[in-house]
Amino acid sequence: MSVEIGLFAGTENGNSQDTPDPVDGKQPELVFGSAEEFLFEQLLPTYVRDVDGRSAKWCIEWFFHPEAVARVEALWRSWEHLRLDGATGASVWWRDHADHHMRVLLDPHGPFYNCDMKTHRDPDRLDPRRAPTGWFPDARDTASTPTAVR
Numbered sequence: 278m279s280v281e282i283g284l285f286a287g288t289e290n291g292n293s294q295d296t297p298d299p300v301d302g303k304q305p306e307l308v309f310g311s312a313e314e315f316l317f318e319q320l321l322p323t324y325v326r327d328v329d330g331r332s333a334k335w336c337i338e339w340f341f342h343p344e345a346v347a348r349v350e351a352l353w354r355s356w357e358h359l360r361l362d363g364a365t366g367a368s369v370w371w372r373d374h375a376d377h378h379m380r381v382l383l384d385p386h387g388p389f390y391n392c393d394m395k396t397h398r399d400p401d402r403l404d405p406r407r408a409p410t411g412w413f414p415d416a417r418d419t420a421s422t423p424t425a426v427r
C-alpha cells in the first residue's frame with residue numbers, strides 16, 4: 278500500500294469515488310486495514326511531538342494498553358469516516374479527534390504513565406469494592422417493563 282498521508286476527500290488523491298453510493302449502498306473502501314496500520318502509516322508520521330518522558334510519554338508496547346488500543350481504533354475509524362468530507366473533515370478530525378485523543382495518550386499522567394520508550398510496565402489497577410446489592414438496579418430490567426403512561 279502506498280502511503281497517502283492526509284488523504285481526505287477532495288484532495289489530490291482522495292475524491293468522490295470514496296463516498297457511499299446512494300443507489301447500491303456500498304460502503305467506501307477503507308484506506309487502512311487496521312488501527313495499527315493507521316497508527317504507523319498515517320498518525321505517527323503526521324502527529325510529531327517531543328516525547329521526552331517528562332512532558333509527553335508513549336509506551337514502546339502501546340498495544341498492551343487497552344485504553345491506547347481503543348483510542349487509536351477510534352482515531353482510525355473517525356479518520357476513515359471524516360476523510361469523506363472534503364470540506365471540513367480534515368479540520369474536524371484534527372480538532373475533535375487527533376488533538377483530543379493524542380493529548381490524553383501523551384499526557385505524562387495518562388495511560389503510559391508507568392512506561393517509557395524502553396520498558397512497558399503494567400499499570401496499577403484500581404480495585405474498588407462493589408456497591409451493596411440493589412443500589413444500582415439493572416437498567417435493562419426497567420427498560421423492558423411496559424409503562425402505563427400515555
Ligand SMILES: [Zn+2]
Pocket residue numbers: 336337338339341342389391392393396397398399
Ligand atoms: Zn506500557
